[in-house]
Amino acid sequence: MLTNIDLNKMNRLMEENREAKQIISQLLENHHTTVSMIAHEIRNPLTLVSSSLQIIEAQHPEVKEFYNWNQTMEDVHFMCSLLNELSTFNNSSTLHYSVFSIEKLIKNVAVSFAISLDSENSAIRFSSKIASGMGDYTGDKIKLERVLLNLLKNAREAVNSDGIISLSANRNNDNIVIQCTDNGCGISAEIINKIFDPFVTYKENGTGLGLSSSKRIVEAHGGSISAESSDDKGTVFTVTLPI
Ligand SMILES: Nc1ncnc2c1ncn2[C@@H]1O[C@H](COP(=O)(O)OP(=O)(O)O)[C@@H](O)[C@H]1O
Ligand SMILES: [Mg+2]
Structure with missing residues (x-):
């Protein structure tokens, strides 16, 4: 898989030589196409395997007692989400354009994130400040x-059970500036330059495709994404989208 550095080199070669x-x-x-x-x-x-396992579990609940059953279910679930994220990553530069209210879009995301925290009875405090x-x-x-x-999923995975997450959005001249802030574990200086590369993950069950897809999507919109962080002090991700 190509890293962002490779992509930059490749773009330069393409510009220099027809x-x-x-x-x-x-x-x-x-x-x-191959991916x-x-x-x-x-x-x-x-x-099919995933459906069969679910049917087996429903019809024979005793299988849950088997050694490795839960691990197998988790592994299959992980493979399904890895494939979904791989497809998202592979298609992240192909945009399907429409005209919409960016305010509404960000508000909807904030509401669905707040609902997902509520449904888990999470003590994480979430707030949003979206300019009209x-x-x-x-x-x-x-x-x-x-x-x-x-970004919100990563923030939630980075904070403790009583963490604080916020989402803000403003218009700054000809740009929409969106920030996702958390007071979680932070990102050390050694890895902060690698986190946008594909398959770079520091989580046990991570895919390492969330930020690389996000970067590609934002850049396909002509924008940029960056992270600022220090160990134990939390992280701010900033997405800038030109209007
Ligand atoms: N808000 C955050 N706080 C701390 N670390 C983060 C945050 N967001 C991303 N990271 C780091 O960046 C890595 C890559 O993130 P991502 O591409 O979403 O993959 P994944 O979440 O599957 O690990 C994570 O494994 C984590 O180490
Ligand atoms: Mg992630």
């Missing part, structure tokens, strides 16, 4: 929602 541009574009297209096909071919049998009158935005609504949900 022939390289043609060949690299073709290779990228093939690579994209899609592999994900698709694995997802079909995996969905940010106007219409042209972009890929579903993918931008995914970016914000990725």
Whole structure:
């Protein structure tokens, strides 16, 4: 899988050399198709395995007592979410544009995140401050929602059970600036430059695809994403989207 540094080098080569541009574009297209096909071919049998395991568990609840049953269920669940995230990552630069209210989109994300915390009776305190009158935005609504949900999910995974998370959004001249702040474990200086690379995860059950997909999606909108953090002091992710 290409890292962001590789992608930058590749973009430079493509700008410098016409022939390289043609060949690299073709290779990228093939690579994209191959990843899609592999994900698709694995997802079909995996969905069948997952359904069969659920049926077995419903009809024979005693299997839960078997050694490794729960681990197997968790592994299958992990593989399903890995495939979903891989597809999201693979498609993150292909945008389906529409015109929508960015204020509404961010508010909806904030509400669904608050509901998910409520439904788990979580003691995490979440607040949002979303400016009104940010106007219409042209972009890929579903993918931008995914970016914000990725940031909130990471924030939730970084904080303790009584942590604090906030989401803010403002219009600054010709940019929409969205910030997701948490008072969680923070990100050390050694790894902060790697977290946007694909498959980089420091979590036991992480995929390492959330931030790399988010970066690709934001950059496909002409924007940028960055993280500021220090150990134990929490983290702020800033997404800037040009209008
Ligand atoms: N809010 C945050 N606080 C602390 N660390 C974070 C935060 N967000 C991301 N990270 C770090 O960045 C890594 C990559 O994140 P991500 O791409 O979403 O993959 P994953 O969540 O599957 O590990 C995480 O494993 C974690 O170490
Ligand atoms: Mg994540």
